[in-house]
Every structure is written in C-alpha cells, then in structure tokens.
Amino acid sequence: MIMEHNVPLQPYNSFGIVARALTLIRVASEADLAALRTDAQWAGAPRFVLGGGSNIVLTGDVKPLVLKVEIKGRRLVEETERAWIVEAGAGENWHETVQWTVEQGFPGLENLALIPGTVGGAPVQNIGAYGIELQDRFDSLDAIDLDTGSAFTLDAAQCAFGYRDSVFKHTASGPNGFGLAGRALITRVRFRLPKPWKAVVGYFDLERRMEESGNFTPTSRDIFDWICAIRRAKLPDWRVLGxxxxxxxxxxxxxxxxxxxxxxxxxxxxxxxxxxxxxxxxxxxxxxxxxxxxxxxxxxxxxxxxxxxxxxxxxxxxxxxxxxxxxxxxxxxxxxxxxxxxxxxxxxxx
CATH class of the missing domain: 3.90.78.10 (UDP-N-acetylenolpyruvoylglucosamine reductase, C-terminal domain)
Incomplete structure (x- = not known):
C-alpha cells in the first residue's frame, strides 16, 4: 500500500483543475484495501474513490482520503457458443481496453472507443456512445464494501443501470432506498461480448462513413477506427484542451x-x-x-x-x-x- 500526502491532483483530472489530495493511497490490489482497514488512523476516515478523473469537477482540495484505483490486468474468462466473457481491472485505461478486445478478436465494445477514463468508472456512469451503452455489454463486476471490507459481485440488474446512471451514483438514503455511492470500490469488471457479432451502425456519422468508404460490411476494427476518427474531429483531446x-x-x-x-x-x-x-x-x-x-x-x-x-x-x-x-x-x-x-x-x- 503506497500512501502519499499533499498530492497535486491536476495530472489526475481531465479538466486540468488545480487541487490537492491531503492524503492519497494508490490501490493496486484488493490487499491494499485490506491493509488500509487494519490501519486505525484511516479505518473509519471519509473516502473519495478516484479512477481516471475524466468525469469530475474539483472545486477545492479534497479532504477525504483519496483512493486512487490502479488495479490492472485483462483476460478472457470464458468463451461459450454465445459470447466471450472478458475481464479487466478497474484501473485499466478504458480506450486501451476497448482496443485490446478488438485486437484479440473479441468484438462488441468498438462503439465505445476513445471515451476517456478507466474501466472501473465505466459502470458507474453507464457510459454510452453511437448506439451502445455499457449495460448492453455488461456481465458482472467485483467490488469491495469500504465500510465492512467485504468483497461482493453484482450483475446488471443489481447495478440498476440507467441513462448515465447506476447504483454507484446514489446513496442508501436515495429514492430507491439503496445505493453504493461513497461505499463501494469497483475492482474488476467483466463484459459479455455476444456471438455472433453484429455491427451497430445506426448513427448518421457511421452511415456516412460507410457511404464514403463504400464499405457496407465493416469489421469491428473498421468501426473502431471510424469512431476514433469521428470523436477526434468533434471533441477536444483532454490532454491538449482540458x-x-x-x-x-x-x-x-x-x-x-x-x-x-x-x-x-x-x-x-x-x-x-x-x-x-x-x-x-x-x-x-x-x-x-x-x-x-x-x-x-x-x-x-x-x-x-x-x-x-x-x-x-x-x-x-x-x-x-x-x-x-x-x-x-x-x-x-x-x-x-x-x-x-x-x-x-x-x-x-x-
């Protein structure tokens, strides 16, 4: 477990806002969280989970204990006649994970290419683009209850996905009486990538790409490349313009x-x-x-x-x-x- 104090957060938020974490812990494994619970100084401290910092606005220094998720790893968990089940650590870069699945021959996430952030942040926001939402390709996830230290697994129904919404954005006192905001840290996410694969090209920008290229039977790699080009033309690179x-x-x-x-x-x-x-x-x-x-x-x-x-x-x-x-x-x-x-x-x- 690596603990740092007075840590600049400008490199860790895509807006490039200047702020500091009074204390930051780099969570590279479930063992790091277990070690944190044994430290009496921090066991009951307020916490803030930080992934890729691509969906936050910092309005000042962060006083709660910042848990920066850096859990890595990607693998094919299972292959059946109907799907590939692929798992990635919550600290993996989202776009690089999408690219990896395409290169490994596991299509299905290509429409979500070039979305900034980490794998662990994707289900929190139920990210979506060009006709696909994360819930359409979701299998399950593992997480740690920060209050009890217990590990648990959630399926899609238990994540309560909605439009840019999930159980991780609501507190237990919310309208549904159940929420995991501030309470859970996602460690690994699994995706169900269906067989046979079928291209999702119902958006105007993709239809225009097919017309211009004359390619009306695009591969997942074709769609991945088209999405990257479309997003780069429309949206600023956060590394250049926060x-x-x-x-x-x-x-x-x-x-x-x-x-x-x-x-x-x-x-x-x-x-x-x-x-x-x-x-x-x-x-x-x-x-x-x-x-x-x-x-x-x-x-x-x-x-x-x-x-x-x-x-x-x-x-x-x-x-x-x-x-x-x-x-x-x-x-x-x-x-x-x-x-x-x-x-x-x-x-x-x-």
Missing part, C-alpha cells in the same frame, strides 16, 4: 412537451425513445441559446460542440472548479428560461 467530455445529460421530455418546443423551434434535434419519451440533444439546446464559443473566466464552451466545457487557461493558468460551475449554472439558467428544460450535469462535483 475537459470532462459531455458536461450535460441529454434531457428527455414527453411527446407533448416536444411538440410544444417544435412549434417554437422546428429545428430542434430530437430522438424518439422506446418508452415513448423523446430525447433532446443538450448540445443543440445550448447552442441555440448562443453559448458555443463563449467563456466565463477560464471556463469555455467548445466551439465545435456546445455540450463540452473546456479549460481555456491551459496547464499554466488553469480553470478553477468555481469557474466551471459558474458557467454551467449560467447555461442551465439560459436553457431553462428559453425551453423550460433543466439540464443535469454528468460530472461529479467534488
């Missing part, structure tokens, strides 16, 4: 609400959902309110995608968490005043 990816969730409304908005704004981007609701493109709403390219202090709205807030100050004069949240709240107010819709942030505010 950001936390999509900052707001796409809101859902009733058909009646959507019809009312269309009557006022016929060009609004919207998608019918299987449950009868209508999903609206948050980026379009923000752009319609004139925010694309605007800044507040060193926090800005990316000029190519209004859904992404960025660090205009770089690493030398970085944005603060306060500036990010001031900009986010101004955008929320603007969208609500025009459309009557409350945008919900995706990142965790610390």
């Amino acid at each position: 950001n936390a990816g999509s900052f707001f969730k796409n809101p859902t409304v009733s058909p009646e609400q959507c019809a009312d908005i269309i009557a006022r704004d016929p060009k609004i981007v919207h998608y019918p959902m299987p449950d009868g609701s209508i999903k609206l493109a948050a980026g379009w709403l923000i752009d319609a309110c004139g925010w694309k390219g605007k800044t507040v202090g060193n926090a800005g709205v990316y000029e190519k995608q209004a859904l992404v807030l960025v660090n205009r100050g770089g690493r030398d004069n970085p944005v603060t968490g306060g500036e990010v949240m001031t900009l986010a709240k101004a955008i929320q107010t603007s969208v609500y005043e025009r459309f009557g819709i409350r945008l919900e942030p995706e990142p965790v505010v610390v």
